[in-house]
Amino acid sequence: MDVALQAALILLICVAFLLIIGAPIAVSLGIASVLAMISIMDFNNSLLTSAQRMFAGTNSFTLLAIPFFVLAGVIMNNGGIALRLINCAKVLSGRLPGSLAHTNIVANMMFGSISGSAVAAAAAVGSTMGPLQAKEGYDRNFNAAVNIASAPTGMLIPPSNTLIVYSLVSGGTSIAALFMAGYIPGILWGIGCMIVAYIMAKRRGYKSDERVSLRVALRVFLDAIPSLFLIIIVIGGIIYGVFTATEGSAIAVVYSLLLSFVYKTIKVKDLPRILLDSTRTTSIVIFLIGVSSIMSWVMAFTNIPGIIADTLLAMTDNIYIILLIMNIVLLIVGTFMDPTPAVLIFTxxxxxxxxxxxxxxxxxxxxxxxxxxxxxxxxPVGPVLFVGAKVANLKIESIIKPLIPFFVVTVAILLIVTYIPSISLFIPELFGLVK
Structure with a gap:
């Protein structure tokens, strides 16, 4: 058997087997990649090369943005920022039927755009909105479905750690361009969720909130401005070249920490716990990137990307069909694999x-x-689904049915974004970030 083919088979079979028996994704990728490398070269050189690839894969200034943005998100999650954004969202969407559902969606978009974490948004916003919705007589499964379906908008609306990982593995695609490209698709996702929530709220007879006075609305907006101003500082600075994404992430940490101290929602004694929480998340992501670097080397040696490309091109040379096949594969992969390793593998x-x-x-x-x-x-793996269910204190099985309409709408928006490139590229082109 050809050495490259043998290594490819070892890689694929080992990854599949380890995932099936429940091994963590990072461990599965690391063990499978090392075993595949051992089949290519001798044991000592395999271990040496694996260690070198892990170091090279994580030795990037750009990657420093991830731990800083994660830390900023954890600080915001503990710093009372979510409540101020929810109040702001309530003023913006309060006149729609099922106003609290729309408030949840808008708040997730705002919080996600500041923290860059779908899980953090689902936890922070969901834990605050759940009791309010229950008090107004909203169905708990509906509440959880709305919160879960809208939380991932923060993975597209910048800053986004997943887009930073894509920038790294794609050969240095501009982070600023990717950040700007995520705005319209992320907002469309949120609007799609609001349309579904509107229809379901009308059917269930959920009412809108009473109109708030201009004075109250202004007070709420002013209270939220310091939190929202973080977006202007970080994203504006990156776009206009004042600082890099990594430097912007450090500024986000300092700003969110100072804001939390001003709000008196975080004390110095809370910092060790916050740092530990962010370290746990960061270590998982960085370890994934490191072991994926070993796998990328093995894949390049065995020409797996070339084989898959030839197979796809043998089936069709129609770009629309090829993109559809890619979408189907990625949707399936996403059901059992976290976004970070999936981006590292399939990009x-x-x-x-x-x-x-x-x-x-x-x-x-x-x-x-x-x-x-x-x-x-x-x-079966969706982290936002599990966090949203846990926050709502519900079983996942009971949430799936009300989630189905949201699935349908988000997939429809995905196809629109896929086949109309200008939706993603309009803002980057406007700022001269892409040609």
Missing amino acids: PIFLPIALSFGVDPVHFGIMIVFNLSIGTITP
Whole structure:
């Protein structure tokens, strides 16, 4: 048997087997990649090369943005920022039927755009909105479905850690361009959820809130401005070249920490716990990137991306069908794999095919992240689904039925984003970030 083919089979079979028996994804990728490398070269060189690849894969200044944005998100989650954003969202959406559901969606979009974490948004906003919705007589399963379905908008609306990972693995696609490209697709996702919530609220007879006075609305907006101003500082600074994404992430940490101290929602004694929480999340992501670097080397040696590309091109040379096949594969993968390892694995496979047909790497990045974001709310692995269910104190089985309409709408928006590149590229082109 050809050495490259043997290594490819070992890699694929070991990953599949380890995932089936319940091994963590990072461990599965690492063990499978090392075993595949041992089949290519001797044992000592395999271990040495694996260690070098892990170091090279994580030795990136750009990657420093991830731990800083994670830390900023944890600080915001503990710093009372979510409540102020919820109050602001309530003023914006209070006149719609099922106003609290729309408030949940808008608040998730706001909080996600500041923290960059779908899980953090689902936990922070869901835990605050749940009791309010229950008090107004909203169905608990409906509440949980709304919260879960809208939380991943923060993975598209910048800052987004997943887009940073895509930038790294795609060969240096502009982070600023990716951030700007995520706005319209992320907002469309939120609007789609609001349309579904509106229809369901009308059917269930949920009412709108009473109109608030201009004075109250202004007070709420002013209270939320310091939190929202973080977006202007970080994203504006990155877009206009004042600082890099990594430097912007550090500024986000300092700003959110100072804001939390001003609000008196975080004390110095809380900092060790906050740092530990963010370290846990960061270590998982960085370890995934490191072991994926070993796997990328093995894949390049065995020419797995080339084999898959040849297979796809043998089936069809129609770019629309190829993109549809990619979407289907990514949607399936997203149901059992977290976005970060999925981006690390499938970007090197699918991106060269897309580029050969003239697909812009920024547009493709939004497509792949949109796909995998849907996976965060689908069983059996969806982290947002589990967190949303836990926050609502409900079983996942009871939430699936009210989630189905949201699935249908988000997949429809995914197809629109896939086949109309200008949706993703309009804002980056406006700022001169892509040509």
